[in-house]
Amino acid sequence: MGQTTFDIEELLFKHLQGTLLPEEAAFLEAWKAEKPGNAAFFSQLTAPAQLNEKLRIYADNDLESARKEALSRLFPKRPAYHWWAAAAVIALFLSVGGYLYYQKSTPPAISQTIIAPGHQGAILTLANGSQVQLDTIQNGVIALQGGVTAKIVNGTLHYEGKPAGMLYNKMSTPKGRTFQLRLPDGTDIWLNSESSIRYPIAFNGPDRKVEITGEAYFEVAADPEKPFLVSVADKTTLTVLGTHFNVNAYDNEAAITTTLLEGAIQVKKVVLKPGQQALLDANDQLQLVQSPDMNKVMAWKNGLFDFEGATLQEVMRQLERWYDIDVVFEGPVPDIRFGGKMTRGIPLNEVLEILKGFEGADFTFHMEGNRRLIISQ
Structure with missing residues (x-):
């Protein structure tokens, strides 16, 4: 073949x-x-x-x-x-x-408690501070701002026109939501759950700078005259040329993880090559990973959980974001590592049933209320 x-x-x-x-x-x-x-x-x-x-x-x-x-x-x-x-x-x-x-x-x-999986949706904060819920809009104009039209085309946010000055929008995805937008320069961005991006509705300055929290995947439109800059959780700034990359910057993860799929990107003073990953820890120390698991990095964008080598805590952090729950460990955290993939499109109880069947899974789950998952041995 x-x-x-x-x-x-x-x-x-x-x-x-x-x-x-x-x-x-x-x-x-x-x-x-x-x-x-x-x-x-x-x-x-x-x-x-x-x-x-x-x-x-x-x-x-x-x-x-x-x-x-x-x-x-x-x-x-x-x-x-x-x-x-x-x-x-x-x-x-x-x-x-x-x-x-x-x-x-x-x-x-x-x-006994059926919690549906997350779905497409977001909150768009306009330049004047007003907010628009994007959960149910598939097509249509949603706002006019200083000469710029914001509209949804097949579930993706687009901008058209040029504003008189610098106006900013912010897109936020709560827990259990993902969304895609296209910036005025043609850059495509996918936001994972519990994430946000702040950006100008037109790039009128010498560069193209956006600010993110949480996790996002970028396909940046090439423009040698205007470098693309990403401020990540107010902790570091990425310098980007035309490229495809993923950034994971959740506060409860051990490091800011930047993974390059195509092109070139600079993290601090290190220029990544395609197939490399940079880990920036809480002490501002940078570690370069030569061959990360790209399927695992991109699983969320492709509608999957990839739990290969993941600890129970790592798995639960993903479930918290996608199913909008809070996870509490009663007693010691079980020492177990999982493997494999599963779709993100099934209810939480089915995911938990599968995890319980994993070899060495000697822990129990129970729900308190609608959104509190208790784990104990």
Whole structure:
């Protein structure tokens, strides 16, 4: 087969979700035809009757044992594949009722509260301080500011026109929201949950400077005459040429993480090359990572959780932002590392069910109220 242009794991996941694009479906078919083992694995992953029977075998066990048995045995002869494949099947069965085989008279606490996944939405603060909710607007003009039109085109914020002076807008994504905008220079920006960006509605000065908090992915339009500057959480400034990069600057993460996909970017005095990552810690010390996991960095933008090598605390920080919850650990934090990927498009209780099935997951969850998740051993 030629050069790989798609991530097979993501294509299998999208197949389970029913969201494959035509070109992705064609690539998946070619991958299945490449080796007999590929086709056999695909059939095993997607055959409802076969999986149904396997799940029935575990019905006599309690829910805890059944979950762990399913995760460990669904694909016992394929150690090369991540556990997420089995987890994806279980998530799929949860969504259509396949786990009815496991129901007992008293369901577990985490199944009693259904918290939906996040979705597209944001708050736009205009130059005059007024705010516009963008959660339900797909198309249309939302504001006129000093000769500039702000409008939504297919769910993305765009600007048209030139203002008389320097006017600033701010876009904020609360917990459980993401949004995309296009700046007046053609730069595209995706905001993750609990993030913000402040920017002029036209770049009239000698540079193009924006300010961010949280996490954002940039595809910067090239303009050699006007460098693109990103002030990150009031702690550092990135100098950018035409480039694609991701910045993670959440306050509760150990470092500001800047990952370069294309082009060039300067972090302090270090110029990153494509495929490199810079970690700036709380003491202003910079560490260069040569080969970061790009799929993991970009998972949020692609609608996935990537928990490869993640601790329980790291996983919970992501869930807090996406599901708009607060996580509290009662007692010592369990020492466990997870692996694999899963879609961000399923309810919280299904994510927790999958995590509980991971080997070594000897902790329990329960909800207090609607948004407080308690974790204990």
